[in-house]
Amino acid sequence: MNQPSVISPGARGPVDHDIRDQIVAAANEHFSQYGYGKTTVSDLAKAIGFSKAYIYKFFDSKQAIGEAICANCLSTIVAAVEKAINEEGLSATERFRRLVKTVVATGVDLFFNDRKLYDIAAFSASEHWPSSQVYNAQIKSFVLQIVREGRELGEFERKTPLDETVDAIHLALRPFVNPLLLQYNLDFVEQAPTLTSNLILRSLMP
Structure with missing residues (x-):
């Protein structure tokens, strides 16, 4: 049975891009320590070692x-x-x-x-x-x-x-x-x- 798939409306760039996957993995780990609600994109940028602007090339928001x-x-x-x-x-x-x-x-x-x-x-x-x-x-x-x-x-x-x-x-x-x-x-x-x-x-x- 074919099911509808979820593609984040805020995703940017190639879906299978290695950097995108790296951001998601790092964010997952960061959320586990500090919680989703208390984490900002700036926090993620510092934790991952990327600039905030670079993250925005792949995602338009924390959501x-x-x-x-x-x-x-x-x-x-x-x-x-x-x-x-x-x-x-x-x-x-x-x-x-x-x-x-x-x-x-x-x-x-x-x-x-x-x-x-x-x-x-x-x-x-x-x-x-x-x-x-x-x-x-x-x-x-x-x-x-x-x-x-x-x-x-x-x-x-x-x-x-x-x-x-x-x-x-x-x-x-x-x-x-x-x-x-x-x-x-x-x-x-x-x-x-x-x-x-x-x-x-x-x-x-x-």
């Missing part, structure tokens, strides 16, 4: 650098979900269970075992960065894919409008998809995938 880091992080979750749900021979019900389980497990592993990624992902979600919006759209498209398949196979009910069903499921998953909300649900990550999946799947029964 653009954060976007590059965040997009890489969120794409890891998307790739894990896509792999989990697209295995051959699965029912739509099992695909949905895998979607929820993988979103929660991968998100917790990325964001809370590596706090620098959480810090940036939280900014992305709170400020509605393109990386966050694309991530949400990708998860929603997976839900649509599974619900549509389940209806075609007779596993799920077909009376409720498809868009209404997908919107409702996506909202129900928001506490585990959105990094800002996930931090408040860490005590429930062991049982949440099963309980949430069971509730939603019961509502989808024909």
Whole structure:
């Protein structure tokens, strides 16, 4: 399934440029020590050993650098979900269970075992960065894919409008998809995938 990709709107120059990658790597390390919110482009320039003007040749703002880091992080979750749900021979019900389980497990592993990624992902979600919006759209498209398949196979009910069903499921998953909300649900990550999946799947029964 082809998914939309995230390209930071503030990125400049060749995407695969070695210097760009060096700036992103150094920024990632700097954010981990001082936090995204407290770091300025001037701080990064001093830490990396480049001039501020030189960094602006590749990124037009600190957010653009954060976007590059965040997009890489969120794409890891998307790739894990896509792999989990697209295995051959699965029912739509099992695909949905895998979607929820993988979103929660991968998100917790990325964001809370590596706090620098959480810090940036939280900014992305709170400020509605393109990386966050694309991530949400990708998860929603997976839900649509599974619900549509389940209806075609007779596993799920077909009376409720498809868009209404997908919107409702996506909202129900928001506490585990959105990094800002996930931090408040860490005590429930062991049982949440099963309980949430069971509730939603019961509502989808024909």
